[in-house]
Amino acid sequence: MSLRSRRVVAAGYGGPENLRVDDVEVPDPGPGQARVSVRSAGVNPADVKSYRNDGDPSRLPLPLGYEAAGVVTGVGPGASASVGDEVIVFRASGAYAGDLVVDDTTLTRKPPALGWPEAGGLMLAGATATHTLVATGVAAGDTVLVHGASGGVGLAAVQLAGLRGARVVATASARQHALLRELGAEPVEYGAGLADRVRAIAPDGIDAAVDLVGTDEAMDVSLELVADRARIATIANFARGPREGVRLLGGGPGADPGNDIRDAARADLAALAGAGTLRVMVSATYPLAEAAEAHRQIATGHTTGKLVLLP
Structure with a gap:
């Protein structure tokens, strides 16, 4: 009834x-x-x-x-x-x-x-994070730059990239750096000089970048540091993304919603979270x-x- x-x-x-x-x-x-x-x-x-x-x-x-x-x-x-x-x-x-x-x-x-x-x-953050990593081909041995790493999607992306065997460089305000280090990332503070700070800790280069904040800084630094634009994804910058030739993901105009990838991730996300592997x-x-x-x-x-x- x-x-x-x-x-x-x-x-x-x-x-x-x-x-x-x-x-x-x-x-x-x-x-x-x-x-x-x-x-x-x-x-x-x-x-x-x-x-x-x-x-x-x-x-x-x-x-x-x-x-x-x-x-x-x-x-x-x-x-x-x-x-x-x-x-x-x-x-x-x-x-x-x-x-x-x-x-x-x-x-x-x-x-x-x-x-x-x-x-x-x-689920929403975990599935979105999974989609960004699949779309940019993040795998063991890669170094991935995660912009906006302290938000819900960012924290999931940091952990899931690490579980794939990738090295994670994560942008966030200084007060979030201890948490990001605890999760296995190497944090850098956003703001003027970001590209140089990333180069300093990753002199061998950045293989992929995930923009979760949609700022010009995130886009500019990603374009400067990642050679292959197909390995740059944004879930937030739908103004510049189409012009720059990066991957647009999610619900924005012209974006790939990734429904199959996100749905397929649900069981694994639940298992990882239940085991405490994904916090x-x-x-x-x-x-x-x-x-x-x-x-x-x-x-x-x-x-x-x-x-x-x-x-």
Whole structure:
């Protein structure tokens, strides 16, 4: 039977002041679907971008959130999940919710050792990071430059590149350097002279670069240090990326969404996180009612790791 639950929506386009919590009816799961009681939902820059610019008014109120973790409370005919399963949901639509109904193809079993906040914040960043490394061909023996290494995607990319056997040079503010060293990277501070600082610690050169911040500095330094532009990828600079001939990844105009790569990564990401080999750094958690505050924080661009909502 259907039930009532809460979900966060954008009631208008613009800033976080447009977010509200609605009371909604959650339908029964249909064929191949499962209903999940959400324990955590990851907050991502893409969530903010989804309502930041004016869009189609008919889409309002716009449900937010692409990833969650929780417990299966109902299944439809033919679903592969069972009631009581602890699962990670990716990609979801409207994951900022107390309960949601999803296709069972979006579900990955949550490892018992993985906490709920970490499970809710694992997949989008982890899958995006995987896509950047696959697209740039990062492999054992490579030296890869990761711009924006202290964010959710950056911390995942640093660790996953290291697991591939690559040497990682990571840009971040000085206060993040201890964490990056702990994760096996060699940190450098961004700002004037970045290319020279990278050369100083990697005199044999940089094989690939991953731009997770979208700044001109990240693009300029990547172009200066990486000989093969096919081994430079950006998930954020869709203004210059097409002109410079680098790989555009994600949801931007003309970008490769990498759906097959990202979907295929889910089981491995869950296994790595469950074993503690891949650490999900959750810097803060918020209740659903404070989703707007979480969006204000992530919009600063200075969040370390992940922000997570806890319904």
